[in-house]
Amino acid sequence: MKLSSALCVLALAVSSVHAKEYTASERAIRLAQENLLIDTHIDVPYRINEKWDDVSKATKGGDFDYPRAMKGGLNAPFMSIYIPANLEFEGKGESYQLANQLIDGMEALAQRAPHKFAMAYSTQDIEAQFDKGLMSIAMGMENGSPIEGDLGNLKHFFDRGVRYITLAHSQSNHISDSSYDVRRKWKGLSPFGKQLVVEMNKIGMLIDVSHISDAAFYQVMEISKVPVIASHSSLRKYTPGFERNMDDDMLLALKKNGGVIQINFGSSFVTNSSRSWYDKRSAEEKEATSRGANKTDFRAAYIARNPFPFATLEQVLDHIDHVVKLIGIEHVGIGSDYDGVGDSLPTGLKDVSTYPNLVQGLLDRGYSEKDIKLILGGNTLRVWKHAEAYAAKF
Numbered sequence: 001m002k003l004s005s006a007l008c009v010l011a012l013a014v015s016s017v018h019a020k021e022y023t024a025s026e027r028a029i030r031l032a033q034e035n036l037l038i039d040t041h042i043d044v045p046y047r048i049n050e051k052w053d054d055v056s057k058a059t060k061g062g063d064f065d066y067p068r069a070m071k072g073g074l075n076a077p078f079m080s081i082y083i084p085a086n087l088e089f090e091g092k093g094e095s096y097q098l099a100n101q102l103i104d105g106m107e108a109l110a111q112r113a114p115h116k117f118a119m120a121y122s123t124q125d126i127e128a129q130f131d132k133g134l135m136s137i138a139m140g141m142e143n144g145s146p147i148e149g150d151l152g153n154l155k156h157f158f159d160r161g162v163r164y165i166t167l168a169h170s171q172s173n174h175i176s177d178s179s180y181d182v183r184r185k186w187k188g189l190s191p192f193g194k195q196l197v198v199e200m201n202k203i204g205m206l207i208d209v210s211h212i213s214d215a216a217f218y219q220v221m222e223i224s225k226v227p228v229i230a231s232h233s234s235l236r237k238y239t240p241g242f243e244r245n246m247d248d249d250m251l252l253a254l255k256k257n258g259g260v261i262q263i264n265f266g267s268s269f270v271t272n273s274s275r276s277w278y279d280k281r282s283a284e285e286k287e288a289t290s291r292g293a294n295k296t297d298f299r300a301a302y303i304a305r306n307p308f309p310f311a312t313l314e315q316v317l318d319h320i321d322h323v324v325k326l327i328g329i330e331h332v333g334i335g336s337d338y339d340g341v342g343d344s345l346p347t348g349l350k351d352v353s354t355y356p357n358l359v360q361g362l363l364d365r366g367y368s369e370k371d372i373k374l375i376l377g378g379n380t381l382r383v384w385k386h387a388e389a390y391a392a393k394f
């Protein structure tokens, strides 16, 4: 016992050498608490579908639960109706089935704890529920595969409360090419994808350009009559060659469109060293498993040999700064990817309780309270309102 507690002290001493302590001032906490905070990408639905947990109460694992979200000042998470990309999966009803089940899970959560949560279907809901102290559950669909080439399904998912669709995920689908997929079947959007963008505008469904290929992004820019979001993307400036993030030309196009990029916190989206860590591990893993190694064992040994280079809160702030400098304060928001990026979150931003640290960082960099309000939720709300107003014409 004595020995193990001595080891514990040693472990803490070692980790405190590496990890800077983040504390938010009263002012930063107040700003996070008092202003509308929207995070456009949190992966709770898939997380609890894989391993159920009651996130209306404190949970042991995961990045989101109600008490921590309250501590962080979160008012309106967009819960991700995430559908894994899998060609075998697409077009055979499974995506549609899973999307409906994940939506059911969110409705069940809101109904189980009606004094904590309420579903949000409009910006009016978001504002009214903010005033009442209820946490809004908004929904975005990550991967358009459940649409299955049928505009009736677009209406179905809109009616069920989905308010944005990420056109593709990690593989090209029937709507769009994916940034992760070397096959560029459509050279951007498919003919149906182009039609879908028009219909999404008309119905008031936001278009999410995260994950799609550059060509698809520029085609969306041409077709969409409404500002778009990049619900959980970061900048290619800090991760050269990583098409999943946005480059400066794309940011300039986004400015023209009036849209918002919500910065992803995952370390591998934020720094090149975290990105290369994954690339190197994948390469070595491929070789090791081809020689018969067990994947889990390989990964444990790999991380023991190569500690993961976590990004820091400051590096996340660099992404926000760059967007602001290049295209202005009106075009950046928060899309953390909590519960979607495993153990790769940056120091200082480990879960939904840590938004005040981000606010502190913004204050330290000279952002005004008005600016911070826009980043926390104002910009996202503006784009959503624009989509609602456009759809009201039809």
Ligand SMILES: [Zn+2]
Pocket: 142, 211, 232
């Ligand atoms: Zn994603």
